[in-house]
Amino acid sequence: MKPASRSQLKKQGIIMVLLLMSCIATSSLTHGGDYSFGDSLSKNVACLACHGDQPRVGSKNYIEPTNFGHTTHAKFGCTTCHDAISSTHPDGKSIARTTGCGDCHANIIAQYFASIHGDKTTCSGCHNPHTVFSPEEISVSGMNKQCAGCHDNNRIVATHSKWLPQTDLHLGAIACIACHSKAENYVINIYIAKRNYDPDTTLELAGYEELLRRSGSDSLHYLIDRNRDSYISLDELRKFNHDPANKDLYLKAMLTPVKPTHDFQTFDNRWDCSFCHASGPEVMQTSYLSLPQQNGTFQQVAVEKGAAMDALRAMPDFYLMGSTRNGLLNKIGFLIIAGGLVMPVGHGFLRFLSRKNRT
Numbered sequence: 145m146k147p148a149s150r151s152q153l154k155k156q157g158i159i160m161v162l163l164l165m166s167c168i169a170t171s172s173l174t175h176g177g178d179y180s181f182g183d184s185l186s187k188n189v190a191c192l193a194c195h196g197d198q199p200r201v202g203s204k205n206y207i208e209p210t211n212f213g214h215t216t217h218a219k220f221g222c223t224t225c226h227d228a229i230s231s232t233h234p235d236g237k238s239i240a241r242t243t244g245c246g247d248c249h250a251n252i253i254a255q256y257f258a259s260i261h262g263d264k265t266t267c268s269g270c271h272n273p274h275t276v277f278s279p280e281e282i283s284v285s286g287m288n289k290q291c292a293g294c295h296d297n298n299r300i301v302a303t304h305s306k307w308l309p310q311t312d313l314h315l316g317a318i319a320c321i322a323c324h325s326k327a328e329n330y331v332i333n334i335y336i337a338k339r340n341y342d343p344d345t346t347l348e349l350a351g352y353e354e355l356l357r358r359s360g361s362d363s364l365h366y367l368i369d370r371n372r373d374s375y376i377s378l379d380e381l382r383k384f385n386h387d388p389a390n391k392d393l394y395l396k397a398m399l400t401p402v403k404p405t406h407d408f409q410t411f412d413n414r415w416d417c418s419f420c421h422a423s424g425p426e427v428m429q430t431s432y433l434s435l436p437q438q439n440g441t442f443q444q445v446a447v448e449k450g451a452a453m454d455a456l457r458a459m460p461d462f463y464l465m466g467s468t469r470n471g472l473l474n475k476i477g478f479l480i481i482a483g484g485l486v487m488p489v490g491h492g493f494l495r496f497l498s499r500k501n502r503t
Contacts, residue, residue, distance in 0.1 A: 281441035327401030
C-alpha cells in the first residue's frame with residue numbers, strides 16, 4: 145500500500161479534529177451544555193454522555209453538566225480523580241478511583257481533621273466534588289444549609305439564645321463559618337430574596353430564571369444597576385427597594401468571610417460584640433451585590449462603599465459594623481452615662497464622708 149502523502153495526512157488530521165468538535169457540540173446540546181471540559185475533552189464528553197443523563201444513571205450517579213463544567217475539577221478531567229476506570233466500565237465499581245482529596249488538598253485536610261469536626265465526617269460530607277465552587281461563588285444561605293445538614297436549626301437557636309440577643313436576627317444575617325472558622329476578613333454580600341411574611345419560613349433567594357425574566361437581560365444586575373455602569377450605588381439600592389414592581393422581593397445583606405478556613409471551632413473573640421459591630425479594616429467595609437448564575441454559582445458586583453452603613457434604611461432588619469458610629473453621638477452618650485452616675489456616686493461619697501456623724 146502506498147504511504148499517505150504529507151498533505152493527505154494533514155487533511156485526515158483536520159477531518160478528525162472536526163469530527164471531535166462535532167461530537168463535543170452534539171453532547172453539549174444534548175445535555176444543556178455551556179460547560180467546559182479542560183484538557184481532557186474526549187474523556188469528559190464520554191463520561192457525561194452517561195452521567196449527564198439522569199434517567200439513564202439515576203440521581204445518585206447523575207452529574208449536572210453545567211454546574212460541573214464550571215469547576216476546577218472539570219478542567220482536570222474526570223479520569224484525573226477516577227483513575228481506576230476499567231476498559232469494561234461500567235463493571236460494578238461504584239467509585240473506581242485511587243485518587244483522594246488529600247492528594248491535592250493535604251494542608252486543608254490536616255487543618256480540618258485537627259478541628260472539632262474532624263471525627264464527624266469526611267470531605268464529601270460537606271462538599272460535592274462535582275459542584276465545588278470558590279467561596280465568593282456560593283451564597284451564604286447555601287453555606288449555612290451545609291451546616292444544617294447535621295445541626296438542627298432549633299437547637300442552634302436555643303444554644304445561641306443563651307448569650308446572643310435577637311438570636312434569629314443575628315443568625316439570619318451571618319454565615320456560620322464567619323464565627324466558627326478562623327477567617328480574618330469579611331465582606332457584606334447582598335442578595336435578592338423573596339419576601340415572605342411567615343416567620344417560620346426559611347430564607348429563599350430569588351433564582352436565576354426568575355431574575356432573568358424580570359430583568360429581560362442576561363446581566364441580572366441591571367435590575368438594580370439602572371445606569372448600567374456595573375457599579376451599584378446606594379441610591380440604586382434604595383430605588384430597588386421602593387419600586388412597587390419589586391414588592392415581593394427585598395435585599396438581604398449577610399456577613400461573609402473572604403477566605404474561610406477549615407479549623408472549625410468556637411473562637412473566644414466571637415463572643416465579643418465588637419468583633420462585628422466595630423470598624424474593621426477596609427475589606428470589612430466592602431459590599432457586593434451577589435446574583436445567581438445559570439451554572440449554579442453567584443456573581444459579585446461592586447456596591448458603593450457605605451452600603452453596610454446605609455443598611456438601616458436600605459435593607460430591613462440589618463445592622464453591621466461600628467463604622468456606623470458617629471463621634472459626636474459617642475461623646476453625647478458618654479456624657480449621658482456620666483451624668484447618670486453623678487447621683488449614685490455622689491450620694492455614696494457623701495455618705496462615706498459623713499459616716500462618723502451617724503450613730
